[in-house]
Amino acid sequence: MLKERKELNIDDMTIWDDAxxxxxxxxxxGIATAWDRLQAQTPHCKFxxxxxxxxxxxMGPCRISSKPGSKMRLGVCGADEHVIVARNFGRFVAGGAAGHSDHGxxxxxxxxxxxxxxxxxxxxRDxxxxxxxxxxxxxxxxxxxxNDVARDLMGICYADFGSRKRELAFLSRVPQKRKDIWxxxxxxxxxxxxxxxxxxxxxxxxCDNDAPNTMLHAARTALADGWGGSMIGTELSDVIFGTPTPRRSTTNLATIKKNMVNILVHGHNPVVSEMVLAAARDPELIAKAKALGAAGIxxxxxxxxxxxxxxxxxxxxxxxxLMTELAIITGAVEAxxxxxxxIMPSLVQISHCYHTKFFDTANKARFTGAIHYDIHPHNALSQAKEMVGIAVDGFARRDPARVNIPGEPVDIMTGFxxxxxxxxxxxxxxxxxxxxKAGKIRGAVGIVGCNNPKFQQDSMNVGLAKELIKRDILVIVTGCVTTAAGKAGLLVPEGAGMAGPGLxxxxxALGIPPVLHYGSCVDNSRIxxxxAALxxxxxxxxxxxxxxxxxPEWYSEKAAAIGLYAVASGIYTHLGHPPHILGSSVVTNLAVSGLEGMVGASFVIEPDPVKAAELFDARIRMKRLGLGLPA
Known part of the structure; x- marks a missing residue:
């Protein structure tokens, strides 16, 4: 139950009516959400x-103050704020790189x-x-x-995770000039x-007590993710499940159907969700759902x-x-x-407020209170059928009085x-x-990543995309930005009416949207x-x-790794708010300016979507002139 306190204004929390x-x-x-928990945690620790x-x-924990005369200028070991900030950011990036690469x-x-x-x-399949x-x-x-070719490919991919190679296999795709910089x-x-x-x-x-040196290795770690683990994950997902092609679909909470058994799949790994989908198409399970009064699964x-x-x-x-909790709150989700x-642990707690069953499927991601199924290649479909069967049984336990599915589905085009x-x-x-070259497309920006309750949900994601396409800048989206762009009408060809004349x-001419959906966040490797190909x-x-x-609205370690591998690959990268590095002038200056002279790109922090678009516009103008093209 919520503690008594001043409630946040809902209009300030999200731009979406269904949310x-x-x-x-x-x-x-009386159900708490991420916004409520953020409010309870505010103000945050300044250190x-x-x-x-x-x-x-x-010997610690240590807190460092850079104020003149402070007795807390150094940690117990003698590390200053620059070393400590670099250490923390390096470990943050390592966590993100580990997540996406372990997926691979x-x-x-x-x-x-x-x-x-x-x-x-x-x-x-491909x-x-x-x-x-x-x-x-x-x-x-x-x-x-x-099979023999696949076995050799498997061996090369496994070898990329080890220690004996001079460089990752997919660096064959990288321009030589970039490889020379690295x-x-x-x-x-x-x-x-x-x-x-x-x-x-x-x-x-x-060990490493030189902040710039630590940051350089953070870049190397991030590059190993982008050009290694993530790229392997994307390419092998295409091989096993099929390479995406353009198709139509829908988005928002209205995709949950009042008259059907609804099963949400959540996380990052298609190895599980593809099997849940296959199980949901089983004729016996569909017949069972219909026998209970549902129109299907x-x-x-x-x-x-x-x-x-x-x-x-x-x-x-x-x-x-930020829609994951709200999807369950519709009251119409069986599993x-x-x-x-x-995956927020709160989803287990909120599921228990309804008839919803929460299943976890990976030993590396167990959730207290969940029903666990141990999914492996040899048993995936049979395990998925058991979960879908339990979900179907749950349809009879749904409380119709608590069901509220808002809005109507929004059409989108996907699979680019x-x-x-x-x-x-x-x-x-x-x-x-x-x-x-002709200036019809002046440039391109990939908008990727997360939601963060510190922002009005999707205000930056949508606001920046709209501002960029007005300037004839093509936008490519992955991950959580996909739903935002789709709900805003940017993922259909008709959305081109919001773009500049060239785009x-x-x-x-091509029958495409002004914003192209390029997949999940691991698929930033496609970008x-x-x-590299261009x-x-x-x-x-x-x-x-x-x-x-x-x-724009990032929150996770993975987003930090993605941002850093983009910069280290030579791509100017915007964040809507800074990582936890502002306590070090050395690390901050390296991130927002120093890297430019080293790798040809840097980070920029800007919470306003119009100002961020203006920064991209200026950058693209400069790069076009550098290529001898009209600005």
Whole structure:
């Protein structure tokens, strides 16, 4: 139950009507949400906000004050604020890189199970992509069995996680000029796990006590994620589940259906959600649902697992991070099946307020109070069928008096992989490059990442996208921004009416939206690959391109790793609020200016979407002039 205190104004919490209606319902039913818990935590500890606390040994914990004359200028070991902030940020990035990269490892393990004949539930759906990647990585394919080629690809991907390689396999995609920069700075990513482990070692007491040096290794760790773990996760997901192609779907809470058994899938791993979808299509389970009075079984996505099913299967999206609690509060959800990452423990508590069953499926992501199913390649479908069966039984326990599903579904277009984009362009990037040269598309910005209750939900995500497309800047979205852009009408060709004349003409000619959905947050590697391909085509570095990246409402360690690998790859990157680094002038100055001279890009912090768009506009103008193009 909520403690008595001054309530937040709902209009200040979110821009969405469906969310506002569910927040009001939660209040009426005495259920706390993320916004309520944030209010209870405010004000935050200033030392923690600045990044000047250290718990890395038991001589502390230490709090550092940079005020003149303070007795707290140094930690017990003698570390100053610059060292402590760099240590903390390095570990933060390592956590994010570990999350996305471990996701990639899970996909290798599924491919291994397929190759070794240990699963009948998964298969290689995109054989052409497997062969294309294999040739790219130097694997001999001519005259060989597909399984043997897949086994070699699996071996290369596993090797990228180790310590014995000079560089990651997919660095073959990186422009040589960019690779030369990394080599000069000593940040060429080697093994994925190696960089993460080395970051943990460097930030142990008595190791790396030079803040800029620690930050450089943070960049190396992030690059190992972007060009390693995340890229492996994306490419193998396409191989196993199919490469996305454009399709229509819907989004918002109205995708939950009053007359159906509703199952939410949430997390990041398509290995689980694909099996839940397959189970929900089982004729026996559908018949069971209908016998209980339901019209059928409705699978609806949340966050990045939702993105995975959306772009490959057209499964609708109920919402992004801050909609996950509200989806359950509709009272019409029979079950929520989760895998890992970005899953609030509060979802278990809120599920218990309704008839909703909460299933967790990964030993690395157990939730107290959840029903656990241990999903592996050999048992995935049978386990999924058990969960769906329990959800179907739950339909009879639903309380109709507590059901409130707000709004109507919003149409969206999804599934724009690099392969789909190139196919739409006639088989090459030349038409896109021509459009950029002509100024019809002045540049491109990837808007990615999360929601954070510190912002009015999606105000920055939507506001920035709208401001950019007005300026003929193409927007690419992944992750939680997908739902925001979709609800705002930006993920359909008709949304081009909000774009500038040049982008509007391109969208009209190709029948595409002004904002392209590129997948889940692990699929930011698709954006890296596209930037590298454009740079290679033009014979320039990625930092020479009129491109940018943004995570306006970010909150997670993964977002920090994504932002840093974008900057280290030469992409100017905007954040709506700073990481916990402001306690060090050295680290802050390096992030917002110093990196520019080292890697050709930097971070910029700006909470206002119009001002952020103006910064991108100026950056793109400068890069276009540098390429000899009209601004």
């Amino acid at each position: 506002k209606e569910m927040i009001a319902k939660a209040r009426a039913e 923690c906000e600045l990044g000047t606390t250290c718990r890395n040994c038991t 490892r899970d996909l290798i393990e599924v491919l291994e199970a397929i190759v070794e004949g240990q699963t009948a539930d998964y298969s290689i 054989e052409a992509k497997l062969l294309r990647i294999s040739v790219e990585l130097g694997i001999e394919c001519e005259g060989r069995e597909l 080599a000069r700075l000593g940040i060429t990513p080697r093994g994925i796990d190696r960089e993460i482990a080395e970051m943990m070692h460097r930030t142990h007491m008595g 409705n699978i609806v996505g949340l966050c990045c697992t939702g993105n995975e099913l959306l772009m490959r299967q057209g499964i609708p999206m109920a919402g992004n991070h 929520i099946v989760v895998d890992y990452q970005c 992989s690099n392969e789909a984009v190139i196919a739409a362009l006639g088989g090459s990037l030349t038409p896109l490059i021509d459009a950029i 509007q003409a391109v969208c009209g 890296l690959q596209l930037c 740079a290679n085509e033009l014979g320039v570095d990625i930092s020479d391109l009129p491109v940018g990246a943004s995570s």
